[in-house]
Amino acid sequence: MTPGNQGIQALDVNVHGVGVNHGQVNQYVIGEDATAEERLEQGVRSLRAGMRDRAEQLIAEAVERSDTPSPEGLYYWALSIVSRRSPEDLTDEDWHKLRHALDLLRDDPGEYGAAGRALHELMKASVGPSRTGEPGSRLDATLLLETLPDDEIRAQLKDHLRYLLRGIERDSLDSEEAGELGERLAKNRKERAPLFFTPDPVLQCPLPPEEPKIDPAIAGLLGGMGAVLGVLLLIVQIPDDLLDNEKSVAWLAFTTGCLALAFGVPEWLRSAVRDARRREWQADPDGKVVFDQEQNPFRRQGARLGAVLINNKQWREEREQRAKERRKTKKARFRRTVEAIVQDRFLDYEPKGSENAKQWRRHTERARQDLIDDLTHRHWRTGAPGALDWLIQLRAKEIGGRHVDPAQVRFEEGFRRVRGLCALLGVGLLAVTVVRIIPGRAPDDGFMAASLLVVSVAGMSLSARHYARFRAYRRDRKQYEDDLLERERWQNELRLGRPGDEQMARWYDLDQRYLRREVLAEHRMEHRDILFSFFLVEGVPGCVRAKVKNGPPRYSQYRQTFYVLTSSGVWVSAWNVDFATGEHDGRQDTVFRYDAISSVTVESVGVRSGDSLREIVALSEDGALRDAGEEDGLVLHEALRLALHNGQRLTALLENYEQLYDSDHEDRVQLRRLALESSGITAGFRILTALATEGRKWFAQRRQRSYQAFVGSGPLDGDHPVAEPPVLLLSE
Numbered sequence: 001m002t003p004g005n006q007g008i009q010a011l012d013v014n015v016h017g018v019g020v021n022h023g024q025v026n027q028y029v030i031g032e033d034a035t036a037e038e039r040l041e042q043g044v045r046s047l048r049a050g051m052r053d054r055a056e057q058l059i060a061e062a063v064e065r066s067d068t069p070s071p072e073g074l075y076y077w078a079l080s081i082v083s084r085r086s087p088e089d090l091t092d093e094d095w096h097k098l099r100h101a102l103d104l105l106r107d108d109p110g111e112y113g114a115a116g117r118a119l120h121e122l123m124k125a126s127v128g129p130s131r132t133g134e135p136g137s138r139l140d141a142t143l144l145l146e147t148l149p150d151d152e153i154r155a156q157l158k159d160h161l162r163y164l165l166r167g168i169e170r171d172s173l174d175s176e177e178a179g180e181l182g183e184r185l186a187k188n189r190k191e192r193a194p195l196f197f198t199p200d201p202v203l204q205c206p207l208p209p210e211e212p213k214i215d216p217a218i219a220g221l222l223g224g225m226g227a228v229l230g231v232l233l234l235i236v237q238i239p240d241d242l243l244d245n246e247k248s249v250a251w252l253a254f255t256t257g258c259l260a261l262a263f264g265v266p267e268w269l270r271s272a273v274r275d276a277r278r279r280e281w282q283a284d285p286d287g288k289v290v291f292d293q294e295q296n297p298f299r300r301q302g303a304r305l306g307a308v309l310i311n312n313k314q315w316r317e318e319r320e321q322r323a324k325e326r327r328k329t330k331k332a333r334f335r336r337t338v339e340a341i342v343q344d345r346f347l348d349y350e351p352k353g354s355e356n357a358k359q360w361r362r363h364t365e366r367a368r369q370d371l372i373d374d375l376t377h378r379h380w381r382t383g384a385p386g387a388l389d390w391l392i393q394l395r396a397k398e399i400g401g402r403h404v405d406p407a408q409v410r411f412e413e414g415f416r417r418v419r420g421l422c423a424l425l426g427v428g429l430l431a432v433t434v435v436r437i438i439p440g441r442a443p444d445d446g447f448m449a450a451s452l453l454v455v456s457v458a459g460m461s462l463s464a465r466h467y468a469r470f471r472a473y474r475r476d477r478k479q480y481e482d483d484l485l486e487r488e489r490w491q492n493e494l495r496l497g498r499p500g501d502e503q504m505a506r507w508y509d510l511d512q513r514y515l516r517r518e519v520l521a522e523h524r525m526e527h528r529d530i531l532f533s534f535f536l537v538e539g540v541p542g543c544v545r546a547k548v549k550n551g552p553p554r555y556s557q558y559r560q561t562f563y564v565l566t567s568s569g570v571w572v573s574a575w576n577v578d579f580a581t582g583e584h585d586g587r588q589d590t591v592f593r594y595d596a597i598s599s600v601t602v603e604s605v606g607v608r609s610g611d612s613l614r615e616i617v618a619l620s621e622d623g624a625l626r627d628a629g630e631e632d633g634l635v636l637h638e639a640l641r642l643a644l645h646n647g648q649r650l651t652a653l654l655e656n657y658e659q660l661y662d663s664d665h666e667d668r669v670q671l672r673r674l675a676l677e678s679s680g681i682t683a684g685f686r687i688l689t690a691l692a693t694e695g696r697k698w699f700a701q702r703r704q705r706s707y708q709a710f711v712g713s714g715p716l717d718g719d720h721p722v723a724e725p726p727v728l729l730l731s732e
């Protein structure tokens with residue numbers, strides 16, 4: 001990796017709203033006119049990445065568009081229906097589709113036909129009646145899979161049917177899974193995973209200064225000539241009849257004033273140019289300057305006058321409202337994120353010791369603020385503040401990494417103050433000289449000479465300010481060209497080291513299996529004790545979210561909530577996991593009985609994120625935010641909420657794709673389907689709703705109904721099939 005670039009590690013501070021959309025990655029993009037073969041290929045790719053619903057949709061379309069469906073297509077269609085799902089998770093519609101696909105595949109003599117027949121036997125055994133003790137009553141799943149001729153298909157079935165196989169084989173697959181979990185941190189995950197959350201570096205060319213209405217060269221030439229003429233006329237106007245002492249004072253004041261101006265004007269010009277650039281940087285999209293009145297003494301006095309003229313309370317409310325509106329603008333939000341990254345990156349170079357750190361912060365404060373304003377002004381329209389992290393690292397190393405000598409800092413600050421005071425001194429001395437001249441023998445001529453000098457100096461200053469800004473622009477342009485080379489190097493490193501979305505899905509799946517084994521082993525729960533289990537996944541507040549085009553969201557830090565449904569009740573375990581390292585900061589456990597469930601809902605809520613916490617605000621019946629004292633900072637999300645009779649609520653947020661959605665190339669409805677599936681809310685809502693209404697007896701009844709749908713016979717043991725629980729709608 002390019003030295004100094006640590007990718008996501010820069011963004012582990014309290015940075016909110018950072019989203020990375022790898023829009024140039026088109027691995028999940030398919031056109032409307034795609035052929036059946038292309039849809040099948042895309043469906044298989046989606047299945048490998050864990051997007052089961054999307055895979056089933058594409059493969060089903062491929063089968064429907066084929067006059068004679070291929071055995072490969074039928075096999076992957078059946079596999080996409082059951083992929084990583086327990087039998088209870090399949091609806092009657094799923095069972096009918098699975099039965100249809102396997103019936104079409106049954107007579108194929110090849111490897112896919114053999115896999116289809118094996119899959120049929122496994123699914124039948126998973127929901128069939130249990131006749132323990134009868135000879136041959138239990139299917140040997142391991143032996144059945146070993147008879148398959150193709151190793152890849154055998155591995156696929158073991159992977160995608162793992163929850164089903166546990167129900168048949170109980171603990172016989174534990175040793176195999178332990179071997180797979182050894183790959184959880186393989187392939188340089190700690191170094192490569194952060195690069196997935198690192199945006200491609202962006203760099204906008206600095207904008208040239210606006211051309212003045214008057215040619216600066218002409219203004220400078222005329223101003224210089226006028227200034228020389230004004231000085232000469234002032235010299236001529238010094239009366240001859242002054243006493244020698246008064247004449248010496250006049251000459252001394254005039255000469256000293258000119259020298260002081262010559263010494264102090266360059267610093268004044270630099271300050272004027274810097275202020276002009278800052279006003280340009282701080283302008284909002286409408287051209288209005290976002291300027292805090294409390295930082296400007298002249299505006300502060302005007303604000304106080306306004307407070308006197310109108311009601312003081314009204315003035316304060318209006319000022320707070322204006323500040324609030326500025327914070328809500330897109331540019332202001334962009335700037336806050338850039339500021340957080342800049343402050344975090346510069347902290348890496350803060351020296352040890354309180355006094356040295358204080359001097360360092362004071363020495364770099366102006367450079368840090370200029371960097372924040374410049375980056376915001378040039379890049380806020382990109383909407384990707386995280387994509388500037390690489391550039392902020394470079395500036396932090398260049399500026400913050402310099403050795404700061406406190407004595408030298410004090411000298412430079414004092415020297416700048418002296419030059420600024422010299423400019424004021426020069427103006428004052430020239431004013432004193434003019435005052436001594438005008439009352440002389442020719443007041444009108446003296447006044448005209450002084451006016452000419454003032455106008456000429458103003459013209460020269462405008463020209464000088466333009467050239468100073470143009471020099472600053474040339475420096476920025478040179479820096480931009482150097483940064484282009486560094487960006488190319490950094491982009492190459494990202495291209496070589498960044499993992500693909502399929503690899504991210506693989507690591508994510510292994511994390512879930514690892515956490516599952518951890519909690520079951522600690523609480524000594526056997527697979528045979530579990531009726532059903534599922535995970536809910538969401539991002540941790542302040543994490544960085546990333547996705548490829550049409551792909552599921554990935555989180556740099558994510559919360560895994562594991563629901564284990566046993567014969568006695570529900571065990572809920574939750575972890576906050578760092579994706580790069582796979583480590584978590586501890587587990588939170590909640591246990592309750594089935595009759596403790598009050599309600600299960602999927603509803604819209606307002607979410608306000610803090611440093612590492614979040615506040616959930618429910619909506620009232622009319623759609624307004626309930627009990628929200630301040631709506632600023634609230635973001636709407638859909639959420640799965642499980643309410644218990646004791647008042648406790650377990651909440652899982654659905655990804656809303658803020659700063660991840662590409663409106664030009666992505667379908668929001670399709671992304672919502674993907675978010676529901678990848679978060680686990682689709683399966684979780686269905687199962688939890690069944691528990692809230694039916695209790696644990698639902699599982700046995702569900703198996704009976706599934707057996708009827710798949711095999712085609714009547715209900716078992718004389719029981720009537722129960723109604724299915726509601727299925728969360730996947731369309732809007």
